[in-house]
Amino acid sequence: MALAASLERKRLESVHSGKSMSITWKLPQYIVLAASEVFNIIGHLEFFYNQTPDTMRSMCIALSFLTISLGSYLSTLIVAIVSVTTRGGQTGWIPDDLNNGHLDYFFWTLASVTALNFVAYLACAKSYRVKKVLVED
Template structure:
């Protein structure tokens, strides 16, 4: 009976990870002593299948860490970049940190556009109730995040060229390039959040074991936290490596003599690699189905 249950659940849920099925089989030790209470030696079929679901979700969840490391740039290096740009519009000066408002505006814009326009069009093409699956939605968001950080790199290249042209490389002053050039990168990152983060929430809730939905939904916030730590670690490592031999490094106090664009391209490369890993993980992922 036990082995029949194992086959039934495995065919519907896992299709692999069958090595874990042995945890549900009563061994000679349990039969001899008649003690089946040790959960480290004997598990129920449901517990094993829930573990399989979590293991299959792990690669998809892990790719969210790099996305969070990219997303955190909107409140860190995007602001640092904006402080070295022209923040004036007539007599009004825009605080560099306030450019993140375009990230929020983008979210407010894309949420109804996605629900009212994109989903109905996608529904006709894919014949899916939600238009896109959660995995497809996350993949689109990862691609948009690559575009966002690439836009930031292009703006920085333009800013550095202007600083060199005006002989401002050795001067820690703002370059006469209007800060509104940062709007596209912030707007794109807002769109990436709408696709990726909402997709992650739906994915973790729908695909998690029924008894662990609240816990699995919290995985999103765990990936966000790890992404913040990863971003700090990358900045620390890059600063250490690029300041060897007395060089100013990629991210010095005076950005005019730095290479912040190179850092943005590095993050872009990591994002592209992360997206490729995600595509592989998404293709290999098997949706949870009801018995």
């Protein structure tokens, strides 16, 4: 999200100076986002497969996917909250014409929420105890 915010700031600067910017500048952020999603989902599945009781594996993996869907709903809520910035005749952060808005502020907001989520993750990970897996020879 920080990469997207930085790129959006650069895009807005180029638009306001009358220059155009190639869409290929977006490729690095999409590659980073796709790679993080892939590694995250694989890590979730591996964690739930190894660390949950055998009788609860499928339910825990399903709960993992449920958290991803809840994250999508949370994203919708964040967009709705950010839409408040359009009140009072202001263009807001996400107007119809993105050249007049501040999509970079929105990306920085998402980066901040992600950083807070990471801090919460670290707090949970610190108190986590690994399940001992016995391997039969």
